[in-house]
Amino acid sequence: MIKVGIVGGTGYTGVELLRLLAQHPQAQVEVITSRSEAGMRVDEMYPNLRGHYDSLAFSVPDAATLGACDVVFFATPHGVAHALAGELLATGTKVIDLSADFRLQDADEWAKWYGQPHGAPDLLPEAVYGLPEVNRKAIKQARLIAVPGCYPTAAQLALIPLLEAGLADTSQIIADCKSGVSGAGRGASVGSLFSEAGESMKAYGVKGHRHLPEIRQGLRRAAGKDVGLTFVPHLTPMIRGIHATLYASVVDRSVDLQALFEARYADEPFVDVMPAGSHPETRSVRGANVCRIAVHRPQDGDLVVVLSVIDNLVKGASGQAVQNMNIVFGLDERLGLSHAAMLP
Numbered sequence: 001m002i003k004v005g006i007v008g009g010t011g012y013t014g015v016e017l018l019r020l021l022a023q024h025p026q027a028q029v030e031v032i033t034s035r036s037e038a039g040m041r042v043d044e045m046y047p048n049l050r051g052h053y054d055s056l057a058f059s060v061p062d063a064a065t066l067g068a069c070d071v072v073f074f075a076t077p078h079g080v081a082h083a084l085a086g087e088l089l090a091t092g093t094k095v096i097d098l099s100a101d102f103r104l105q106d107a108d109e110w111a112k113w114y115g116q117p118h119g120a121p122d123l124l125p126e127a128v129y130g131l132p133e134v135n136r137k138a139i140k141q142a143r144l145i146a147v148p149g150c151y152p153t154a155a156q157l158a159l160i161p162l163l164e165a166g167l168a169d170t171s172q173i174i175a176d177c178k179s180g181v182s183g184a185g186r187g188a189s190v191g192s193l194f195s196e197a198g199e200s201m202k203a204y205g206v207k208g209h210r211h212l213p214e215i216r217q218g219l220r221r222a223a224g225k226d227v228g229l230t231f232v233p234h235l236t237p238m239i240r241g242i243h244a245t246l247y248a249s250v251v252d253r254s255v256d257l258q259a260l261f262e263a264r265y266a267d268e269p270f271v272d273v274m275p276a277g278s279h280p281e282t283r284s285v286r287g288a289n290v291c292r293i294a295v296h297r298p299q300d301g302d303l304v305v306v307l308s309v310i311d312n313l314v315k316g317a318s319g320q321a322v323q324n325m326n327i328v329f330g331l332d333e334r335l336g337l338s339h340a341a342m343l344p
């Protein structure tokens with residue numbers, strides 16, 4: 001059994017980790033932290049977990065207790081993993097960080113987008129970007145994994161086949177993305193109120209969102225050169241889900257894009273290339289660790305439109321984190337993650 005610790009157990013990604021790990025045959029959650037709820041049993045706070053974690057209670061984060069675990073997940077705001085990761089790695093504990101602390105390779109760029117100095121630049125060279133579909137080999141050897149952001153997961157999986165094949169005009173790609181409100185976390189804020197976000201939809205971060213450099217970094221890796229990207233996120237009145245629509249121009253109209261995408265993801269357990277002409281719905285991935293993709297060529301012109309949906313809390317965060325854990329510990333990548341989505 002893999003001994004698991006979770007820092008930040010009361011947020012949405014923390015409780016989603018608990019839900020997924022409850023069904024995992026080879027992992028046992030030993031430590032779960034919350035400073036504000038220390039002492040409370042997890043199944044008192046989250047009744048959906050009753051019967052799964054009979055005696056597990058929140059505790060304050062403590063490096064010694066966490067260091068006794070085989071792996072520690074950080075489901076915390078940005079900056080927290082910077083402070084604790086080094087100490088845990090030194091005790092031999094693997095670290096899987098769901099925040100953005102180790103996603104950008106460049107500490108100065110991180111500081112610019114996150115508004116504070118990078119707290120652990122010495123660890124950046126060994127941090128591995130945890131997108132298994134492009135980095136599986138490196139993940140297997142990693143001690144420190146940066147789980148990709150939710151928008152970046154949906155956008156990169158949609159564009160990588162085109163970029164790796166050198167088929168997209170890299171001067172101008174558009175990522176038009178929509179998220180449910182759980183993407184904003186569990187912390188109270190006016191924008192997440194039902195009466196603010198319900199029956200309404202709005203774009204935000206058009207001038208520059210912190211996921212822009214992360215998506216650009218991934219696209220650059222796939223294309224082997226810089227990519228001109230416009231990224232516009234939107235808040236939509238649903239709880240879970242990301243819907244990303246990607247627009248690019250193809251440089252060779254003769255290529256069968258459906259066949260290209262199917263071949264690229266043929267061996268990927270968590271990417272589903274849907275039949276030509278499909279329109280994937282966010283509800284088709286709700287609760288599941290899957291990204292469903294459909295490729296369109298309107299009027300058979302140069303334009304390619306790729307549609308990509310994920311559950312922000314699963315393939316966009318906690319499910320992808322468990323997928324990374326499975327790879328790091330040499331397990332079947334699908335363990336604990338093979339359930340179907342909830343419909344409706």
Ligand SMILES: NC(=O)C1=CN([C@@H]2O[C@H](COP(=O)(O)OP(=O)(O)OC[C@H]3O[C@@H](n4cnc5c(N)ncnc54)[C@H](OP(=O)(O)O)[C@@H]3O)[C@@H](O)[C@H]2O)C=CC1
Nearest residue numbers: 008009010011012013034035036075076099183185186317
């Ligand atoms: N929501 C989403 O869809 C996604 C979120 N993420 C990322 O995952 C991380 C967690 O997100 P989410 O679950 O929404 O977050 P929340 O903000 O809802 O929860 C944060 C958790 O972290 C704990 N925490 C806060 N500050 C500290 C601290 N200084 N030290 C230790 N623990 C702390 C909180 O507990 P307490 O204060 O009681 O200790 C709480 O349990 C974030 O970095 C987020 O950006 C990634 C992908 C998708």
Ligand SMILES: CC(=O)N[C@@H](CCC(=O)OP(=O)(O)O)C(=O)O
Nearest residue numbers: 100148149150179180181183184
């Ligand atoms: C709707 C909403 O507010 N979404 C969040 C992104 C989701 C998220 O948590 O981002 P990370 O994956 O980088 O942690 C935002 O725009 O900042």
